[in-house]
Each structure stands twice: as C-alpha cells, then as structure tokens.
Amino acid sequence: MSGFEMVVGLEVHIELSTRTKMFCGCMNSFGMPPNTNVCPVCMGLPGALPVPNRAAVESAVRLALALGCAIAPRSKFDRKNYFYPDLPKGYQISQLDEPLGQGGEVLLVGGTRVRIARLQLEEDAGKLQHEAGQAIVDFNRAGVPLVEIVSEPDIRSAQDARAYWEEIRRIALYLGVTDARMEEGSVRADANISLRPEGSEELNPRVEIKNMNSFRHLERALSYEFERQAAVYRSGGRVLQETRGWDDAKGATFSQRSKEEAQDYRYFPEPDLLPFELDAHWVHALREGLPVLPAVRRQQLAAQGLSEEQVRLIAEDRLRAEYFAAVVAAGAPPVEAAKWLTGELLRLENEGRFDFAQPRADAPEVAALIGLVAGGKVTQSAAKTALETLAEQGGTARAVLESLGLTQMDDREAVRSEVRAVLAAEEKALLDLRSGKEKALSFLVGQVMRRTRGRVPADLAATLIREEAGV
Numbered sequence: 472m473s474g475f476e477m478v479v480g481l482e483v484h485i486e487l488s489t490r491t492k493m494f495c496g497c498m499n500s501f502g503m504p505p506n507t508n509v510c511p512v513c514m515g516l517p518g519a520l521p522v523p524n525r526a527a528v529e530s531a532v533r534l535a536l537a538l539g540c541a542i543a544p545r546s547k548f549d550r551k552n553y554f555y556p557d558l559p560k561g562y563q564i565s566q567l568d569e570p571l572g573q574g575g576e577v578l579l580v581g582g583t584r585v586r587i588a589r590l591q592l593e594e595d596a597g598k599l600q601h602e603a604g605q606a607i608v609d610f611n612r613a614g615v616p617l618v619e620i621v622s623e624p625d626i627r628s629a630q631d632a633r634a635y636w637e638e639i640r641r642i643a644l645y646l647g648v649t650d651a652r653m654e655e656g657s658v659r660a661d662a663n664i665s666l667r668p669e670g671s672e673e674l675n676p677r678v679e680i681k682n683m684n685s686f687r688h689l690e691r692a693l694s695y696e697f698e699r700q701a702a703v704y705r706s707g708g709r710v711l712q713e714t715r716g717w718d719d720a721k722g723a724t725f726s727q728r729s730k731e732e733a734q735d736y737r738y739f740p741e742p743d744l745l746p747f748e749l750d751a752h753w754v755h756a757l758r759e760g761l762p763v764l765p766a767v768r769r770q771q772l773a774a775q776g777l778s779e780e781q782v783r784l785i786a787e788d789r790l791r792a793e794y795f796a797a798v799v800a801a802g803a804p805p806v807e808a809a810k811w812l813t814g815e816l817l818r819l820e821n822e823g824r825f826d827f828a829q830p831r832a833d834a835p836e837v838a839a840l841i842g843l844v845a846g847g848k849v850t851q852s853a854a855k856t857a858l859e860t861l862a863e864q865g866g867t868a869r870a871v872l873e874s875l876g877l878t879q880m881d882d883r884e885a886v887r888s889e890v891r892a893v894l895a896a897e898e899k900a901l902l903d904l905r906s907g908k909e910k911a912l913s914f915l916v917g918q919v920m921r922r923t924r925g926r927v928p929a930d931l932a933a934t935l936i937r938e939e940a941g942v
C-alpha cells in the first residue's frame with residue numbers, strides 16, 4: 472500500500488478535420504511543405520481579419536453534445552497572449568469565460584465516470600522542431616481548428632486517465648470530426664496530477680505534464696509522477712506547483728517552469744470577432760443527428776450476451792458497430808454474429824481484404840451465411856472460405872458457396888464414395904483404425920474434409936468411415 476491516491480484531471484486537445492482553417496481560407500491539411508500553407512490571417516499580419524469557420528463550430532458543438540455538455544446559447548472568443556516562436560500572432564484565439572460547452576460526463580470502458588468541466592473552441596499553433604542545435608518553425612499548423620476538453624479532477628489512476636483519453640478520442644472518431652491521428656499530433660493531452668493521503672479530501676499542489684501525444688506516454692508519465700511526488704512527501708518535502716514535460720527515453724518527467732514563472736496570458740475579448748449566438752433549432756438538429764455513441768453501443772452489445780472482449784472490439788469503431796447491428800438486424804443471432812465479426816472479419820480487415828467503411832459483403836449476406844452454418848447446411852470451414860470471397864468480392868452467400876463448390880454434400884451415398892476413396896488411399900490409417908487407434912479416425916476425417924473442401928459434416932464423415940471400416 473502506498474498510502475496516497477492520485478488526483479488527475481486531463482486537458483485533451485483535438486484537431487478538427489475541417490476543409491479549411493479556423494479563421495482563414497487556408498487548407499487544413501497535414502504534411503504540406505513547411506510554411507506553404509499560410510496567409511496574412513493565420514500569420515497575424517496587421518490589418519488581416521479572422522472569419523470563424525462554421526464547419527468547425529458545428530463539429531465542436533456536436534462533440535460537446537456527445538459529451539453531454541450544455542451548449543452556451545451565447546459564446547465568445549478571447550485572446551490568450553503569450554510569446555513563443557511557434558505562435559505567429561503573439562496570441563492564440565481561444566475561449567476564456569464563455570466557452571461553447573459546459574458540464575457533461577464520460578463513462579469509461581471500466582465503468583468509471585469522469586465529469587467534463589468545459590469544452591472550448593480555439594486555434595492550433597505552428598510547430599517548432601529542434602534539429603542539430605537549431606530550432607526551426609513550420610507555421611502550416613497555425614490556425615488549425617482545435618477543441619479543448621477539460622475534465623474535472625475525477626481520475627484516480629493512470630489506467631483510468633488513459634481510458635478517459637481513449638474514450639474522448641473514440642467519441643470524436645464516432646462523430647467523424649477528427650482524423651485522430653496520434654502520430655501526427657491530432658489528439659494531444661496535458662495532465663494535472665496531485666497526490667493526497669488515501670481517504671483524505673485535501674488538495675495539494677499539482678503538477679501539469681504538458682503535451683503528450685501517446686496513450687502509453689500518459690500512463691507512464693502519471694505512474695512516474697505518482698512515485699516521484701509520493702517520495703517527496705515521504706521524505707517530508709513539499710511538491711512544487713510546476714509544469715513538467717515527459718521524456719520517454721529517460722522514462723522521467725522533467726521540470727519546465729515553476730509557478731513563479733507561470734505566464735500571465737492577459738486574456739481579453741477578441742476585438743475582431745463578435746460574440747456568437749447559437750440557434751437553438753440548429754443545436755437541436757445537431758443533437759438529433761448524433762450517432763449511437765460508444766458507451767451506449769457497449770451497453771447494447773453486453774446486453775446481447777457478448778463477451779467483454781467482443782464488446783470492446785466491436786464498439787471500438789462506429790462502422791464496425793453499425794455493421795454488426797446490420798448483420799443482427801438481418802436475422803443472425805448476436806453471439807454467432809459477434810464470433811464471425813471479431814474472428815474472421817477483423818482478421819480480413821487486418822489483412823486489408825475487408826473494409827467496414829466500404830464493405831463489399833452485404834450484412835444480410837453475412838447473416839445468411841451464419842444462418843446456413845447454424846442450420847447445418849454449410850460446414851464451418853466452408854463458411855470461412857465463402858466469407859473470404861464474400862468479403863473480397865461481394866455477391867450473395869448462396870452464389871458464392873455454389874461457385875466455390877462449397878454447398879454441403881448432403882447425399883449420403885456421394886459422401887460414402889468419397890470416404891471409400893480416402894480409405895483406399897490410406898491403407899495404414901485404415902489398419903490403425905481397425906486395430907483400435909482412435910487417432911486414425913480423426914486423421915481420416917481430416918482427409919475426407921480435404922478431399923471435399925470441407926463440404927461434409929465431420930460427424931457424418933466419421934459415421935461413414937466407421938461403417939466402411941467395419942468398426
């Protein structure tokens with residue numbers, strides 16, 4: 472027992488994948504040659520005026536609604552002033568006291584609830600890179616629409632912090648408001664962590680760990696910081712309120728600046744933008760248009776009798792979850808559908824042979840195939856082969872089975888002649904079987920399967936082998 476618990480809140484930044492930037496007509500795209508995707512507005516040149524991107528406001532409102540936030544009927548932008556080489560304007564347009572969304576809650580996979588404090592719309596800064604002792608800057612990212620989601624300090628473990636961040640990202644992906652590419656920095660997080668004796672309500676100075684873009688880094692950084700702060704308290708010291716970074720190579724946080732050096736952002740209302748009022752009907756329509764969200768999907772899937780792992784895999788992705796629902800709606804028993812989806816279809820997706828975004832296999836045909844297996848009309852292995860073809864080429868389950876010659880052989884005498892052919896070719900196994908070696912039976916069944924490409928039910932093959940062998 473450590474005697475301490477961690478008190479953690481997260482600030483998650485999500486880049487919105489709009490066509491253009493937040494306040495100008497520059498493309499919102501990643502990977503262009505440095506400093507080619509800029510204009511007087513996102514560079515903050517004198518006289519340039521920002522114009523809010525309606526699509527970004529819409530995405531932010533949808534995200535706020537999905538997180539259960541109350542949408543402010545009136546909202547405004549503020550200037551957050553600071554000097555940093557990646558900030559061409561010398562300020563970031565953000566939201567201070569009238570953010571777009573307030574309140575809300577996220578239900579984590581493990582069952583923990585984390586309250587949301589606020590959701591605000593802002594713009595991203597450029598990107599600073601350190602190379603060979605020099606700092607170089609790329610302003611292409613300056614002005615990319617960004618949503619910041621601030622949680623209440625409800626998180627008590629590194630695992631829950633990760634689960635929270637993952638859930639926020641999953642929800643944003645369900646909505647299609649971001650590409651959520653971690654390696655491109657589309658989703659980043661800062662974590663605030665303080666410690667207190669277990670069971671106490673006291674609040675101690677907190678450390679902010681800035682700018683992480685990996686779930687693993689977050690988990691490691693919080694675990695490290697927990698140990699570090701606990702050691703400070705145990706030795707009778709005081710934890711300083713400060714900002715720290717995470718060095719993954721060293722596996723340690725390091726001090727960046729103390730509270731005394733903290734910035735005064737000199738916030739004031741953005742003079743170039745009017746406060747904006749959101750039409751209640753528009754917000755209502757956006758709410759109505761939300762997809763079924765991950766937590767609800769997980770509840771539905773669990774209620775259908777799926778295992779925890781199956782629930783996790785299917786609810787991970789909106790299109791997967793919707794495809795599963797369509798297969799079930801077409802009559803497949805949920806437990807069977809889950810088996811095929813998390814087994815075969817996910818494998819084919821990993822191999823690049825199936826795409827839930829553009830499925831060639833129609834959900835009702837997959838349901839039909841599952842029905843044929845359940846009804847004993849098609850063997851398991853034949854159905855697997857047929858599913859591969861369905862996934863890659865589409866068509867109907869029937870047609871695929873027929874074209875592959877995979878429809879079940881239900882003519883007993885036809886099967887018998889296949890069995891005879893196998894026994895004639897496998898003299899040794901036949902002798903083994905007759906001398907009581909049961910292993911020989913499964914070998915012979917396997918040979919019949921091979922010969923018929925899985926078109927014979929295994930129990931029928933075994934029965935006929937015994938009959939023909941006279942055992």
Ligand code: ZN
Binds near residue numbers: 495508509511512513
């Ligand atoms: Zn621009």
Ligand code: MN
Binds near residue numbers: 484593619
């Ligand atoms: Mn921010």
